[in-house]
Amino acid sequence: MLPLNDTEPNRYSFFPIVTVLLIIVNCFIFFAEIFTVDDYWVYHMRYGTTPVLILAMQGGGALSNITTMFLHGSLLHLFGNMLPLWVFGRRVEDACGPWRYLAFYLFAGTWANILFVLVLRDSPIPGIGASGAIFGLMGAYLVLYPSGRIRTLVFLNIVPLWPRIRAFWVVLYFLGLQILPAIQVLRGNGDYSINYWAHLGGFFSAIFILLFLRPEAYARYFSDAAV
Amino acid sequence: MQVVEVDSRNELAWMWLSGLMDDLEDRIIACENVLTINPENHKIQLYLNDLKQSQNVLNARAMESIQRQPVADTRTTKETSPRDPLRMAEYLEQDGKYNEALEIYKAEAAKTKDVQTFDQIYKQITRVENAMAEKIKYVSPQSSILRLTSTLPLLYLSLALVQVGLNPLKHLFSYLWCAFPLVILASFLIAVSEIRSRHVIWHRVFREHPDGSTFTRLLVGGMGWIMIVVLFGLILLDSLNRLAIFKIPPSLY
Numbered sequence: 001m002l003p004l005n006d007t008e009p010n011r012y013s014f015f016p017i018v019t020v021l022l023i024i025v026n027c028f029i030f031f032a033e034i035f036t037v038d039d040y041w042v043y044h045m046r047y048g049t050t051p052v053l054i055l056a057m058q059g060g061g062a063l064s065n066i067t068t069m070f071l072h073g074s075l076l077h078l079f080g081n082m083l084p085l086w087v088f089g090r091r092v093e094d095a096c097g098p099w100r101y102l103a104f105y106l107f108a109g110t111w112a113n114i115l116f117v118l119v120l121r122d123s124p125i126p127g128i129g130a131s132g133a134i135f136g137l138m139g140a141y142l143v144l145y146p147s148g149r150i151r152t153l154v155f156l157n158i159v160p161l162w163p164r165i166r167a168f169w170v171v172l173y174f175l176g177l178q179i180l181p182a183i184q185v186l187r188g189n190g191d192y193s194i195n196y197w198a199h200l201g202g203f204f205s206a207i208f209i210l211l212f213l214r215p216e217a218y219a220r221y222f223s224d225a226a227v
Numbered sequence: 228m229q230v231v232e233v234d235s236r237n238e239l240a241w242m243w244l245s246g247l248m249d250d251l252e253d254r255i256i257a258c259e260n261v262l263t264i265n266p267e268n269h270k271i272q273l274y275l276n277d278l279k280q281s282q283n284v285l286n287a288r289a290m291e292s293i294q295r296q297p298v299a300d301t302r303t304t305k306e307t308s309p310r311d312p313l314r315m316a317e318y319l320e321q322d323g324k325y326n327e328a329l330e331i332y333k334a335e336a337a338k339t340k341d342v343q344t345f346d347q348i349y350k351q352i353t354r355v356e357n358a359m360a361e362k363i364k365y366v367s368p369q370s371s372i373l374r375l376t377s378t379l380p381l382l383y384l385s386l387a388l389v390q391v392g393l394n395p396l397k398h399l400f401s402y403l404w405c406a407f408p409l410v411i412l413a414s415f416l417i418a419v420s421e422i423r424s425r426h427v428i429w430h431r432v433f434r435e436h437p438d439g440s441t442f443t444r445l446l447v448g449g450m451g452w453i454m455i456v457v458l459f460g461l462i463l464l465d466s467l468n469r470l471a472i473f474k475i476p477p478s479l480y
Contacts (some may be wrong), residue, residue, distance in 0.1 A: 045475050052479070057392040059473045063466030065389045100375075103382050110385040117393060124479045212378050215371040215422060223364040 002153040010094040019089040048126030051117040069109040071128040095217040104212040108136020115201025132202035139206025142171040323365030368424030375418035416451030
């Protein structure tokens, strides 16, 4: 299942400037990395979130917590994050306004990293990627537009289909994919290549999304009108 | 109307117009014209008195709804001219009195002769009517300011928590916590400048009309942003310092 596009239009703004800028900056940093970085391990140690370093107050601390949201390990990793950033970010930005959306994005990413560090306290492996913040956006989308429709690519055996699926099914599907592996990681026998706990941390930071909404969107949310 | 255009001293025509005009102020003007032409017209004099009384009642109602505001706001209403109905409508709208605001907007739209002003008022009318049709719940500007004030401090707290190694108790006296009240203040300044509503800050601090001028709002918002940049910049500087002296421990290679 691959979300392709949010089919609903914007209400308050014409262009999701911050979402587009985030995508451009992420892509730019990824390609700049390819041409300039020699030792990825050292690079990710410095600018990624490494639990043992964060807890020992070594390295970039809060700065690394932000830079890690702009680092990606492969083209597939980048694509896998930027597509949902576009799909779920556009209307969340519309409801928050540009700079509060950016604040929420960073807030979700920060709480993704915090949960990752708290759960894997002894891990020397740096966590990188925007996925924690993007799960925050997915959570926010679920809160704001549960009945929105997402054009999603699904395969029926080998036949590709792209139906419009209710947002809550899409988001809950991706959330469901995180829970079991996250529990396995907690029990010490999981897959550490994907930062499941960061995804959950980002997702649950979305409970604060109402604080970030623009006043009109907030009033609409409490009026049973579409945000 | 054509008769008046040809002969502006036609008493009968002005009398007709005083009864036909939709707008109260136009009726008053027509009556005054009749009395200028014929000061002995007692019927029109009585009618004019009635019209003026109605106008006073309308003005008093509008003023009353403004004066019903909390104490902090009522001090500022002295500066609000009752002759500025659009601002009055704006205030009523801010208080969630959509019907009364709509009435004033409609009256002003009917009165104005300037196309641009009409377009602006018409936009307001459409907006208020849409809000009423969708039954949009009223959220007071005060609660919006409070809600929006909390966003940047939340982000700051999260970053500060990471900066102190997720152990705030061990670093209780870090400068990061001292800066926190300033982050709240800065965030408040940004929120208050963003939400167009009456606030005591505009009257008390800046001696302006109750909802502040655009310039003052920009000034206050700018101050808030400068403070935010400086305060978040402090965390960034601290991080950069740490990063400059950071060497990866051999055990992590």
